[in-house]
Amino acid sequence: MTPAISGTTKLAGVVGWPLEHTLSPAIHNAAYEALDVDWAYLPLPVGDETALIRVMSAVKVLPFVGLSVTMPYKETMLGLCDEVAALAEMAGAVNTVHVADGRLIGYNTDGRGLLESLSEEVGFEPQGKRAAILGAGGAAGAALVGLVLGEASSVTVVNRTLDRAQHLVERVSPRARGTELAAIALDGDAEAAVAEADLIVNATPVGMRPEDGSPVPASWLKPGRVVADMLYRPAETELLRLAREVGAIPLGGLGMLVAQGAIALDIWGGGSTGKAPRDVMRRAAEDATRAWPSGA
Numbered sequence: 001m002t003p004a005i006s007g008t009t010k011l012a013g014v015v016g017w018p019l020e021h022t023l024s025p026a027i028h029n030a031a032y033e034a035l036d037v038d039w040a041y042l043p044l045p046v047g048d049e050t051a052l053i054r055v056m057s058a059v060k061v062l063p064f065v066g067l068s069v070t071m072p073y074k075e076t077m078l079g080l081c082d083e084v085a086a087l088a089e090m091a092g093a094v095n096t097v098h099v100a101d102g103r104l105i106g107y108n109t110d111g112r113g114l115l116e117s118l119s120e121e122v123g124f125e126p127q128g129k130r131a132a133i134l135g136a137g138g139a140a141g142a143a144l145v146g147l148v149l150g151e152a153s154s155v156t157v158v159n160r161t162l163d164r165a166q167h168l169v170e171r172v173s174p175r176a177r178g179t180e181l182a183a184i185a186l187d188g189d190a191e192a193a194v195a196e197a198d199l200i201v202n203a204t205p206v207g208m209r210p211e212d213g214s215p216v217p218a219s220w221l222k223p224g225r226v227v228a229d230m231l232y233r234p235a236e237t238e239l240l241r242l243a244r245e246v247g248a249i250p251l252g253g254l255g256m257l258v259a260q261g262a263i264a265l266d267i268w269g270g271g272s273t274g275k276a277p278r279d280v281m282r283r284a285a286e287d288a289t290r291a292w293p294s295g296a
Contacts, residue, residue: 005040010063012268013042015055016070021233023254023288024068027261030284034277037269039065049076056080060102066268067097068261071205074108074138081106090172091145093138096264107267110139111146113260114201114228121255124199124226126150132197133157134215136164136183139230140203144172147179147199154180156193161185186215194220202229207237214238223247232257235289254289258282 014024028041044067046052052073059067069077074093078084081094084106088094094106118124131152133140136159147155159165165183173181184190194200194216206215208231216239221227227243232253240250262276269276 006038008038010037010039010065011042012039012064012066012068013044014068014070015044015046015052016073017045017047019043019045019070022070023232023257023285024070024261026284026288027258027281028068028265031262031265031277031281034280035274037273039273046073049073052076053080056097056104059097059099060104064099066099066264068264069095069097077106080104086175087111087145087149090148090175091138091141092168092171093141095138095142095260096267098267107264108142108145109260109263109267110142110230110256111144111149112263113256113258114143114146114230115150116259116263117251117253117255118199118226118228120259122226122249122251124249126152126199128153129198130196131155131199131201132194133201133203134186134194134206135159135203136161136168137203140201141168141172143201143203143230144168144181147201148172148176151177152179152199154182156182156184156197158184158186158190158193190216191220195222197225199226199228202227202231202237202239205231207231207239208233210234212238214242218242218246221246221248225249226251228256229253230256233289254285255282258285 025041032039077094082103088106088108091108096107096109098105133143157165162185169181169183206212226249228251229237230253243250258281262278265276
């Protein structure tokens with residue numbers, strides 16, 4: 001049962017474009033009901049950056065506790081927040097905004113969500129392991145920061161445009177601690193870097209559409225390695241299908257979506273709402289995916 005909306009209801013939501021298939025409202029509203037908090041979570045489709053600026057100005061004066069941020073605005077949101085947490089600065093992207101006293105405080109919970117999903121779903125801990133990240137945008141930045149936090153021995157950022165991969169590595173390197181970072185183009189030495197990695201993370205949008213194919217060939221994937229796709233739609237991307245066929249360990253993005261959302265809820269609640277119920281949120285996500293059209 002959806003909680004009643006009243007004059008005291010606090011608001012949260014997700015901003016992005018498009019949002020027709022977002023799972024976040026189902027996930028969050030199920031959590032609010034389980035926690036018995038007077039909150040409601042809304043989809044806020046925003047068509048361009050000009051509209052995004054207007055929405056964020058309004059959010060400051062409306063009863064919002066926070067926002068989730070999805071494509072294509074995670075990087076843009078950095079410049080719209082009044083304060084940005086260190087992990088979001090390192091990642092170069094904000095996926096969670098806490099609205100507090102009329103100020104927007106930006107966080108990135110994707111990296112921690114990835115670590116949680118890897119640990120809980122496939123028993124993978126990055127400490128001392130080699131990783132390769134496909135992509136160099138905001139999602140890749142979050143994955144890179146997460147793997148640095150997880151004390152991976154090395155992470156190679158693989159991207160079609162080498163300059164962008166190098167920029168990401170240069171931004172994170174000063175705080176990489178014991179993790180060795182490298183950037184390479186999606187050619188040349190990329191096959192070796194991916195094939196030798198204990199963990200491969202797809203942080204690109206390649207795979208969202210049936211015609212996309214896989215961001216790397218099946219020959220680059222090896223048995224026993226973990227292949228994680230940050231995409232959660234479709235449930236099995238072409239990359240994950242290939243991984244399964246060669247004997248690698250495939251991991252879709254649904255668990256990460258739930259984990260990062262749970263971390264965001266805990267930030268917004270600040271301890272006043274109780275810990276986010278991940279089991280409830282996961283069931284809501286799975287129920288919502290069953291409503292997708294066949295083949296999605």
